[in-house]
Amino acid sequence: MTKGALLYSGKAKTVYLSEKPDELIVSFRDDITAFDGGKKDQLSGKGASNAKVSAFLFQLLEEAGIKTHLIRMEDPTTMRVRRLTMVPLEVIVRNRAAGSIVRNYPFTEGQVFDTPIVVTDYKDDTRHDPMINDDIIIALGLLTRNEIAIIKEAALKINSVLKAFFENIGLDLVDFKVEFGRCGDDILLGDEISMDSMRLWERGTMKSMDKDVYRFGKGDVMETYTAVLNRICKE
Ligand SMILES: Nc1ncnc2c1ncn2[C@@H]1O[C@H](COP(=O)(O)OP(=O)(O)O)[C@@H](O)[C@H]1O
Ligand SMILES: [Mg+2]
Structure with missing residues (x-):
């Protein structure tokens, strides 16, 4: 996997370019926020658990005929997606x-x-x-x-x-x-x-x-x- 330039860093994930123009790399961080970012913490393992659940549910939805951006997991916190x-x-x-x-x-x-x-x-x-x-x-x-x-x-x-x-x-x-x-x-x-x-x-x-x-x-x-x-x- 080639993690390219930083595209966007949000409240819980960071999005990077990849070696392909139509694919992005999404990194699920351990940050957790609530109330528009008014409450913030870091919880070890949170990124990995959300990434795994997301990937699992995207796959479940794909099987039901719903198109998602998921391509594959690159590692426990990193998802390769279609660029939208x-x-x-x-x-x-x-x-x-x-x-x-x-x-x-x-x-x-x-x-x-x-x-x-x-x-x-x-x-x-x-x-x-x-x-x-x-x-x-x-x-x-x-x-x-x-x-x-x-x-x-x-x-x-x-x-x-x-x-x-x-x-x-x-x-x-x-x-x-x-x-x-x-x-x-x-x-x-x-x-x-x-x-x-x-x-x-x-x-x-x-x-x-x-x-x-x-x-x-x-x-x-x-x-x-x-x-x-x-x-x-x-x-
Ligand atoms: N496939 C995609 N292509 C481009 N941007 C995406 C894709 N999937 C999610 N995003 C955007 O990337 C960001 C993910 O980071 P996140 O921490 O959730 O940000 P935010 O604080 O804006 O909610 C969101 O702004 C989301 O809209
Ligand atoms: Mg978000």
């Missing part, structure tokens, strides 16, 4: 009410939605990732109406696959966030899917098995992440 022009949106799918949707609207924590709810946020930490609607997405020239439909449909398909998978290993998929990017005429799933980007509750309880453990000091973060990793990868 990222769409600056966070596409969030919610099966149950938790987090911001409970703060912002009169839902009860844990309330099950009859139909999954898809929400889009504009990805911009300086603006605190404001919620965005279809008309604003189009006015900003981020996506066409047809592309919005394609992305929402992909997000719901991802939800069906992941929800069923987690149910099998005793975890409730409460919600998750994904990011997409363009690759030629295609729109692919990019970034990561990990305990940082999903809410997972121990089945039948509301016990957090995800980054809420870090956000709200609910217990040992790495113990939780490792437990989820072991359950996922024993599958």
